[in-house]
Amino acid sequence: MNHDARMAPGAVLAWALAAWLVTTGSPAAVAVAVAAVVLAAAVWRRRWARPVLLAAVCVAAVAASCAWRLATVEQSPLVDLARDGRLAMLEVTVSGDARVFRLRGQDSTIVQVVVRRVVVDGSELRLRSRATAFLDGRADDLVVGRRVTLQGRLGPSHDTDRSAVIDVVRRSASSGAAWWWEASERVRAGVRRSVERLSDEPRALVPALVDGDDSRISDEVEEDFRRSGLTHLMAVSGSNLTIVLAVTMALGRAAGLRRLWIVGLLSIVAFVLLARPEPSVVRAAAMGAVGVAALGFGARGGLRALCWAVVALLFLDPWLARSPGFILSVSATAGILLLAPMLVRRLQTWLPHWCAVAVAVPLAAQLVCTPAIAALSGEVSLVAVVANLLAAPAVAPATIAGLVGGLLAVVWPPAGQLCGVVAGASARWILAVGHTAADLDSASLEWNAPWQLLVLIVPAVTWAAIRLASRPVLFTGLALGVLIGMWRPPETGWPPPGWVMVACDVGQGDASVLPVGPGEAVVVDTGEHDAPVDRCLDSLGIHTVRLLVLTHAHADHVDGWRGALDGRRVDQVLVGTSGGPSVRGVPQHEARAGESFALGDTAADVLWAPAAAGEAGDPNAASVVLLATVRGVRILLTGDIGAQAQQRLLRTGADVSADVLKVPHHGSADQDPGFIGQVRAAIATISVGADNDYGHPTASLLALLRRERARTWRTDTGGDIAVVLVDGRLRVVTRD
Template identity: 60%
Template sequence: MLVATSSVLAVAVALVAIALAGACVGRWPRVAVVAVCVGLVAASCAWRLADSGASPLRDAAAHHRTAALDVRVTRDARVFTRFGSDSAAVGVRVLRATVDGRSYGVGDAATAFVDGSARDLVVGRRLTMVGRLASAESTTEVATIDVVRRSSVRGAAWWWEASQRVRTGVRHAVAHTGRDPAALVPALVDGDDAAVSDRMREDFRRSGLTHLMAVSGTNLTIVLAVVLVLARSAGVRRAGLIVLGGLAVVAFVLLARPDPSVVRAAGMGVVGLAALGLGSRGGLRALAVAIIALLVVDPTLSRSVGFVLSVCATAGILVGTRPLAGRLGRWMPRWCALAVAVPIAAQLACTPALAAISGQVSLVAVPANVLAGPLVAPATVAGLAGGLLDVVSPPLARVPGTVAGWCAAAIVAIAHHAAALAGASIAWRGPWWLLLLVVPVVFVLVWRLSARPAVVLGLMLGLAVGMWRPPQVGWPPEGWLMVACDVGQGDATVIDAGGGAALVVDAGPDPAPVDRCLDRLHVKRIPVAVVTHAHADHAGGWSGLVDDRPVGRVLVGPSGGPRGWHGVVSAVSTGDGFAVGRLDVEVLWPPAGAAPPDRSDGSAMNDASVVLRVTVGATRLLLSGDLEPDAQDELLRLHPDVAADVMKMPHHGSSRQSDGFFDAVGARIATISAGEGNDYGHPAAAALHLLREHGVAWWRTDTDGDVAIVRRAGHLRVVTQH
């Protein structure tokens, strides 16, 4: 369901829906019910937008006023590194604001950015802060707050303090189990994924296990199931079970925080329990009611990826599990049939949405979920038990914490090995909606074949071989524009100029890797090569370029060019431009007349990098060398138009990046050249966070190998090769 973008439009939709419901109530009651539901959601959206638009803080934010604010924390602080310093983003509810001497009683949502430690900023606590307001991008918030100073926090209500104590207890109970298990268990129990590494996130994404690191209906179903089983064992009857179930839902929301994702999870978990008692048909009715209720409470959920995936997965489980498990149950134990049928049904139902979001279809997700699924419940229950016991006896809490850690370690190992398979996922190049037709056909085929064990085992074996050693895609891929070569900890970028010619920017640290990359791309000649700056990780592999390939001009910046080259070398600066075959190249940096940098000053050398924007057809590529924040901002002042479709991430994805620079580039795709296991920590978590904030999809040479940007049928795609 689409959320209207203005209160006027939302009111119009609500009025039309109500009128339609009135016209259809007698003759077409089902149409009337649908119209009423649409009207309710639109009315809720209109009320929210009107309430937000009338806030006095919105005008103050538009004019960047400084305000004194009394706030209550509504979302735990998310810590990140910005420009080498610790910072945090925390969701708050502004209760009272003083702007230009006038005080307002408000109740608006905002995000505050705080420098320094933010461990005390947990949900429910209150504090005062002084900060500079700015407009918020989200329609659910009125402002962002750049905090200048803040008070110490005041205690929250007892239920929030109790939930925080349990959350802390979960972390304490598993702290001794190892870095990755200790990071995963809190994510499984209460959605606290702050300690999860980027490497681990990437493994879970590729293996189709990302949903485990976010609070979902599965978490609530596990907790409720344990509570109800224990209650039944104690002789509690139906009315008591309903009360206990409701209390468990409330406690779960308090523990995991009442974020939209948690509210969504609570709704989907209740639907799952309803299906246990009502069957799949009754479960679908409960799902429909839950969707409508959630959208009325929070219409912005309709734009949430997590909400869409939760609905799809829940619907797939309700519709597909029983028939598929029934066929599989003819030749395998019932519990095993269910363990296989649930992830298959959920994954197939989510496939169209996943393809629309990521452009990929996971092949390893079903077997990975089948293997990891049985470990989720014991890890969750033991982790929660550890958190509760830690309140009473921290040493005793280590016992269930150890069990949770063992299960989590196994899940991490499954994710890691599944993600490492060469055929873990495939790119989906067709329109996503085509999968709406393909998925039902695939499900019917799976259902028909599932009663034949020999066929099922044969298909599983073939799929396993295909994921382990997939058929190699021809390289270079058809329609390639640019390739970020995997040359270790360094840069080497190749741009196709047509006819076997290429523009090569940087050569990496060693000759062999860049030579192999050029051979794989069938590059026969290099009319122009660019050395962005004279650091060894960009120029050390120079001899690999000239191995059996003629090289024309070499362009350099103020730091100089490659050693041992006796051909033509030209210095370039902003405003220069040239053509290479089908490529139009602009030099955006360095400034004209820039002095040679001090070679002992690494930052000065980085800031002397040559920055190019290459236009090939309708696509613009930005190659940004190792530019650091000050030079990135200066480049914007000198050359405000740096817009591009694809960006080579500056400085291998270091933490030193300018938010304004990324905003001005507006790229949809970024490549990151970094060496596997490098000592610099590239790419840094702060850089990846910045990419996520700007909605940029990234590929990295340390995990993906050679990264090719491909244009087919007017769309940009990414193809990788290890």
Template identity: 55%
Template sequence: MDLRLVPAAVAVWAVAAWAVGAGPGAVLVVAVVSVVVGGAAAGRFRALALVAVVVAAVAASTAWRLGDVQATPVAELAASRERVTVQAQVVRDGRVFESVGSQGTVVGLLVLRVEDRHGRVHGVRDPVTAFLRDAHEDLVVGRRLVLQGRLGPPGDHRDTATLQVTRRSAVQGAAWWWSASERVRAGVRSSVDHAPPAPSALVPALVVGDDAALPDRVEEEFRRTGLTHLLAVSGTNLTIVLAMVLAVARAGRAPPRLLLVIGLLGVVGFVLLARPEPSVLRAAGMGVVGLAALGLGSRGGIRALCVAVVALLFCDPWLSRAVGFVLSVCATAGILLLAPPFVRALERWLPRWAAIAVAVPLAAQAACTPVIAAISAEVSIVAVVANVLAAPVVAPATVLGLLAGLVDLVSPAVASVLGTGAAACAGWIVLVAHHAASLPGASLVWSRPWWSLLVLVPVALWWGWRAAPHPVLVVGLCLGLVVAMVRPPSPGWPPPGWVMVACDVGQGDATVIRSGDDEAVVVDVGMEPADVDRCLRGLGVRRVPALVLTHGDADHVGGRSGVAAGRYVGVVLVGRPGVAVDGVPTRTLARGDRFAVGDVTADVLWPQAAPAGSARVRGDLDRNGASLVLRVRVQGVVLMLTGDVGEAEQDRLARSGADLRADVLKVAHHGSADTSARFTQAVGASVATISVGADNDYGHPTPAALRMLRDVGTQAHRTDEEGDVAVIVRDGRLSVVARGSGQRSR
């Protein structure tokens, strides 16, 4: 196995990761020192010289890019937030995003000409990310237009600035190659538009990485089951496309040199179709590695992987910090290094095709597990099984979808037939993801340091490799995994008699109220889908008859797709229109309304149905003041859930004459200082829960809020210190059990 290039690739990666956050001067010094070291070592220490040379090349490339970004007139104008008029070309397709009650579009631009407010014109070639109000579906790669707006500091090191657009012109035509690629992309979409929504949205994602139409629920199910890599362009996509192109060329008896030309044209066409974004360039590199491995074996594959890492980081050093790049390299390395020994071990009792089908996803998932745990604090149990079940139809779906897009240029009717086949394959993948994600043990929370998996994963792989030649042991391990997925061990949780849980979702709110054996009412969902999904899985909640979203702030509604992932959601209840869940009916509540679900009965105390005249709740200026406030009764326990209402609204509730008495208070706004002592006293709860992120930047919960609770004899429990906090009833007495803190710091 040729590992001689591994030190060079690792050194380049480390230097690039450091350099993109440093100044160009310091990076240039590293480049010069590396050249000197390389020259000194060239005679006797060739391995060291090689490392020094590639480090010098990447450091010099990074220093040049950093200096170029800082020296441009656009950067100076962005620093002073100037209003400008720019002529630009679209380099990243516009993506429509949902805000509360409105839409917006984000698009990547290459600014070619900028005019400031004094009429000075500068010719540049600077990358800028622009934000526009409303949906703009005509902003596709290659098209040019004129925009007016205000420049601001960049949100990404790759960019020179951001642009908040106020006006824009109509788009002008793009170069023929971009127009052709967009026509094929449109053909892929139109060929499957007659299929069900999820499969028809998945086919463009498989073929060209276009996942814009994919429902949030499906994305979350793919995340839980380790199938997310199918939603983005990867080396697998390119390998499938090249395999199809080269197979056709070989069938036509193309000579070897022509095969090389055809392969290169296939790579270029793939990049045009999928767009030359960092992830696509990464996929092109990893796809070439896959082909090299097919021809040269794992020895040549490792060498090709190292060359690809160095080349990609030279072209785009910011990839060194990109999660997708890390996962691609880990997965490719895992397949090259780990899959062959597992295939040989499994071949003793399995056909080769079956051994490969098991070994490849197992190797990729094992190599990526520490990275995934570091990102999401979860370890997927069902990922290997889901990938094995989905793998047979990935290539047919990709090939049929691409052919449909090409054939649509001449015969939409024939393309629709091909699209039907692609959608059928995609439908199987969606079905696998849905059922796998619904398993309680689809993924497990990893509360220990992620780096501990660097030791545990190799140990587990070694034992697995030793067991692989023995079918009895393999079958036993598989049965054990099935049991863990269907009925995962969770000692002591959920605690018997629980009625309410304040979920540890970081700096956000998510409250679960038990309404039946496997169902609950969920009030707010935190920022990230994975956090609330983890909490609900731990509680065994499979049905959510009512999802209450108190108001539209992201830390209360951002994770709503995590509730819908693999669960039934009956209705979404909101205080103000604007927030929804795909495929679920929405109902607006106001003061005086009541709803009942199973063991849960809730009275709405706020907001008023007609808040006109109150400056604090007018429009979108103060969503907190318009939060739903609920007084909930469940199994004899009264809960006061307050959203993020501030002191003014709490005082109005205290003066309203409504019955505010409760056993448990969900403290408003994470324990901010905007809290009413009069309201806190009127509630008179014996227990309070505060949903708050560890080490948050807001100083929540504030000493003032904690003091108010102590003054009225309320015992406060915080998610940042205790993790998930459960309120339970045992023998008619109220008590609290905590699961342990995840120490999130959002």
């Protein structure tokens, strides 16, 4: 198929120029663009120069927009006030819904605003400048279009599209926005009400699918969707608009309306109002319109529409040039327009057309997006095509049912909740696909090589995929091989490079290993039996235990001590006040709170080792609690302390914040939410035996970890758990 690519050079050059200009923040380069236009005009009479002129006009238009926008930001009176750190009263209009984040254990809010009026030292300024405001606590009433008066201290902005940041001291109540914004907010609230009786994850995902409200999405879901290649479902994308357009235009056709383009236009306007005119939504509207153009005019017209959409969007908002969402959205759309038709033609020689399309579309999008994904995340997803193929049938029902539920909830809540049940059922399927795909050991591969290398590799893989698509035996065999490799990948070596902690699978017990140096480690607890901890240490290549810590005298923590000694040298034993086994020939020391030690890569502080008789009478409460630091990663090892001991530990004033939490007492229900909240761990490991009689880990504990947005791994389902530090980022690798 011949594609109309005349606009492609201009779109690519305009994109590159915009990315450079918004990064440097310099508007002076507009002169270069003007010179390009003059040069192109000079050769206009030559036939071959017309594409050059078109590209030059695109570049000049985007460059002029960048220059104007950057100059507007730089010349704003807010810039000088922010540079001096002035305290001001500001009348603002909210331009983006408020978002809540956690800061030092407290809720805080960030909101994008347009400043209309500033009063400083009795002087009044009227202006129109964009700024970012930070507030203490929640501010759920700050939604797009509403007006509010702020008093706060101005500071310089590090973003080239913002004139200042505002540290808000106090604010007024928000006042009403225009009727169209209030109407869209009522529908958004209706969507939330329609799913309020669902469980946590579907209740959070449906609004994200319908209108881009991802405020309730947990870190666990976000990480699993990232690993499985479903991240685009958590934000408004062109596919959302395409679904809405398809349904509304189908209804219009069924109703006998002749001017369907009016229905489409109204649908796009309503969609933007509902999902907010943020850059991602404007991008989605443009990409959805490109999809409609492709349906109406074929891939040739679709490619031309895509290039015009890129130039138009960059003209309206040059900062999109460096937006990950924009990069991925354009890449995916280009892949669907250019590659999907070729794949469909070859696949449908042996597959039904609908099946060929279902396979070709996610495959084409993933191939083109792979270099960008590797550059942005350092990973290449292997399961994304399969995950998107499985999740796709549920996306449209969830989106449409959620939207209809939101509309009905405004006038008749019971009907809205009925639609919410349908949307929730579809969302559960999407979540099941995301979690299952992310749990595969080879769901994604780390990409440590330069991402530019993929620009050479991906075309070769694409060529091979197109050639094999018409050969059912080879294509199916390769697909099955990839699936088997993801489900049961070949052994890649153990321990993984960069490990900072391993939670050994010792059944219903605890055993953790911290690296000291080659072949040397600190071992914290040993489990109940000798063989499991011996196997774990052998697999890690540990021949010297520099320190053996026995947190408390319960069998599931200390009775496997002989396995830790088997064929290894142990330099010292550290026990809590409840005691522990005596190891002949090895010096033993009783831990005291406030002590610390440093051995090679590992340093640790003893936070809790109570000597009082009350705690000593309860070995769990008397567990030694260590805060270890391994190559900058903070790891909290908590033994079996329960809620009361956790509260008492907090009252000592100890800093328990950590990157990794070894969950206390195998995930029992005896936990203090305040303690888990203070730890704020990104990763939580649970040492627990399969099918144990205690019901560990409990549902309440798992729910608590989800609320605190800690990603959780369990030895009963994952085996040995290694926490790995790679390029400053924490990852988890498991080994059955």
